[in-house]
Amino acid sequence: MSLRRFTRTPEAVAGVVVLALLAIMALAAPFLFPGDPQSIAGPALVRPFQDWAFPLGTDRLGRDVLAELFHGARTSLAVGLAAAAASLAIGTIVGTLAGFAGGIVDEILMRITDAFQTVPGFLLALAFVSVVGPSLGVVVIAIALSAWTGPARVARAEVLSIRERDYVASARVAGMHPLAIAFREVMPNALPPVLALSSVMVAGAILTEAALSFLGLGDPNRVTWGGMIAEGRAVLRTAPFLSIAPGVMLVFTVLGVYLAGEGIVENSAVKRGLA
Amino acid sequence: MTDKLLTVSGLSKRFKRRGDDIAAVAQAEFDLEPAETLALVGPSGSGKSTIARLLLRLIEPDAGRIIFEGDDWLALRGSALRARRARLQMVFQDPLSAFNPRTTVARALEDPLRIHAIVPRAGRPQAVAALLDRVGLSASLASRAIHEISGGQRQRVAIARAIATKPSLIVLDEAVSALDVSVRGKILELLNDLQRQEHIAYLFISHDIALVRAFAHRVAILDAGCIVEQGPARAVIDAPQSAVGKALLAAAPRLHRNRIEDVP
Numbered sequence: 264m265s266l267r268r269f270t271r272t273p274e275a276v277a278g279v280v281v282l283a284l285l286a287i288m289a290l291a292a293p294f295l296f297p298g299d300p301q302s303i304a305g306p307a308l309v310r311p312f313q314d315w316a317f318p319l320g321t322d323r324l325g326r327d328v329l330a331e332l333f334h335g336a337r338t339s340l341a342v343g344l345a346a347a348a349a350s351l352a353i354g355t356i357v358g359t360l361a362g363f364a365g366g367i368v369d370e371i372l373m374r375i376t377d378a379f380q381t382v383p384g385f386l387l388a389l390a391f392v393s394v395v396g397p398s399l400g401v402v403v404i405a406i407a408l409s410a411w412t413g414p415a416r417v418a419r420a421e422v423l424s425i426r427e428r429d430y431v432a433s434a435r436v437a438g439m440h441p442l443a444i445a446f447r448e449v450m451p452n453a454l455p456p457v458l459a460l461s462s463v464m465v466a467g468a469i470l471t472e473a474a475l476s477f478l479g480l481g482d483p484n485r486v487t488w489g490g491m492i493a494e495g496r497a498v499l500r501t502a503p504f505l506s507i508a509p510g511v512m513l514v515f516t517v518l519g520v521y522l523a524g525e526g527i528v529e530n531s532a533v534k535r536g537l538a
Numbered sequence: 539m540t541d542k543l544l545t546v547s548g549l550s551k552r553f554k555r556r557g558d559d560i561a562a563v564a565q566a567e568f569d570l571e572p573a574e575t576l577a578l579v580g581p582s583g584s585g586k587s588t589i590a591r592l593l594l595r596l597i598e599p600d601a602g603r604i605i606f607e608g609d610d611w612l613a614l615r616g617s618a619l620r621a622r623r624a625r626l627q628m629v630f631q632d633p634l635s636a637f638n639p640r641t642t643v644a645r646a647l648e649d650p651l652r653i654h655a656i657v658p659r660a661g662r663p664q665a666v667a668a669l670l671d672r673v674g675l676s677a678s679l680a681s682r683a684i685h686e687i688s689g690g691q692r693q694r695v696a697i698a699r700a701i702a703t704k705p706s707l708i709v710l711d712e713a714v715s716a717l718d719v720s721v722r723g724k725i726l727e728l729l730n731d732l733q734r735q736e737h738i739a740y741l742f743i744s745h746d747i748a749l750v751r752a753f754a755h756r757v758a759i760l761d762a763g764c765i766v767e768q769g770p771a772r773a774v775i776d777a778p779q780s781a782v783g784k785a786l787l788a789a790a791p792r793l794h795r796n797r798i799e800d801v802p
């Protein structure tokens with residue numbers, strides 16, 4: 264029933280289709296383009312649709328643009344999903360502890376949250392990567408550090424309302440340990456509004472990763488769309504396609520994530536409303 | 539003195555909210571014998587649930603003493619308190635909100651057995667079945683989600699959860715008020731059976747004075763946080779001395795009629 268409702272929202276379907284295509288690209292990349300996408304594959308600056316060995320041409324250093332786009336999809340999706348998952352996990356845990364413990368613990372955790380929130384997220388990620396050094400894991404942590412405060416606030420607000428419910432009192436009456444109450448009774452019931460942030464978080468993480476790569480702070484051993492755009496800038500006049508192609512991919516990915524996510528959230532909201 | 543199960547004295551709790559300062563409970567004094575039912579009656583907002591939550595240590599009092607099973611109940615903290623909670627249980631008014639919406643009947647009953655290490659893991663399904671049987675439910679309900687059973691069944695599960703830890707006192711906060719009349723009668727019967735067989739005392743909170751007259755041994759009438767009168771249930775309810783007692787009686791038409799029939 265919810266699937267039928269889902270298919271009736273065309274923008275959600277479009278989002279899911281785009282995401283499915285991207286996922287296929289990401290998964291197929293090592294099979295379709297088994298070599299190192301960063302190695303020189305042919306002559307430099309082959310224009311797109313000229314040579315069928317390089318359907319989308321080559322860049323300034325003679326690397327296959329299509330292979331780079333496929334491998335870039337891998338990085339974008341992996342970093343986006345991992346960073347969003349990490350942000351949601353950190354945010355949910357911090358928010359649950361703050362909301363459930365209350366008092367001084369809440370005060371301290373929320374001051375920390377405030378502190379993180381006053382620094383612009385991107386600047387924080389930038390600073391973190393510049394200090395620790397660029398690698399995929401560091402980029403993921405940097406993005407998570409810049410984005411966990413939103414989920415933390417949402418989780419805390421939800422926990423504040425849930426902790427007053429009778430079933431939480433029942434768990435205390437049963438003698439359950441406070442941490443068990445927080446993470447077994449309260450947190451799972453506080454998740455829906457936090458998970459509703461997923462699409463925004465993933466889209467944001469993908470854009471942040473691209474921006475970091477654009478500034479040269481991406482993992483140097485990985486092809487990234489942001490890095491490709493930066494590369495293309497040097498020859499923007501003569502070969503604009505080198506910047507446009509990854510830019511278009513980025514736009515489609517972010518749109519796809521956002522539309523699919525909104526569709527899912529709306530569906531579950533409708534479903535919950537009917538229940 | 540030592541044969542008392544529960545002795546409460548000078549219990550007080552104020553709530554401050556947006557400038558308001560309400561004395562929800564003021565200097566409450568009462569006690570309970572083992573296997574006795576004390577009813578707490580009073581109009582809405584008179585502090586009944588606050589007393590329940592104070593006894594269960596869900597909130598802390600501003601002043602007062604609670605002696606439970608001979609110990610200073612308010613001095614217990616942390617793991618010592620959690621362990622002793624087995625002896626003092628509670629059943630809430632709304633059986634739906636009293637259970638985690640994601641839980642099943644089995645998990646709800648296994649929790650206290652696991653927490654207080656009453657039954658080892660392997661024996662728990664059997665223990666759950668026995669508890670369900672004890673409250674008049676089929677063991678086949680164990681695998682059901684808590685929202686899949688009826689309100690009356692859910693309240694029986696709540697009672698099963700309360701007796702799982704072998705308590706000596708159960709606080710019943712309007713535990714039968716949300717049930718329809720036929721179900722209510724059966725649940726009260728079950729509570730009576732349990733009291734007789736397991737010697738459980740009840741603090742029975744209700745605003746239904748007719749029900750209290752039939753069910754409780756003694757009654758305490760609450761008004762604006764103060765206990766205004768206290769004594770044997772029938773004596774107090776048939777001839778209340780306090781204004782609130784009289785008002786509650788007047789608002790209970792069924793009982794009123796019965797009493798008039800008794801008179802000639």
Ligand SMILES: Nc1ncnc2c1ncn2[C@@H]1O[C@H](COP(=O)(O)OP(=O)(O)O)[C@@H](O)[C@H]1O
Nearest residue numbers: 553555560562581582583584585586587588589
């Ligand atoms: N958490 C709270 N914060 C502020 N006021 C409260 C709170 N809980 C109860 N009260 C107030 O205390 C009084 C007694 O409430 P309660 O014990 O729930 O009454 P009853 O159960 O007899 O209906 C009421 O005036 C109520 O508004």
Ligand SMILES: [Mg+2]
Nearest residue numbers: 586587588712
């Ligand atoms: Mg109440």
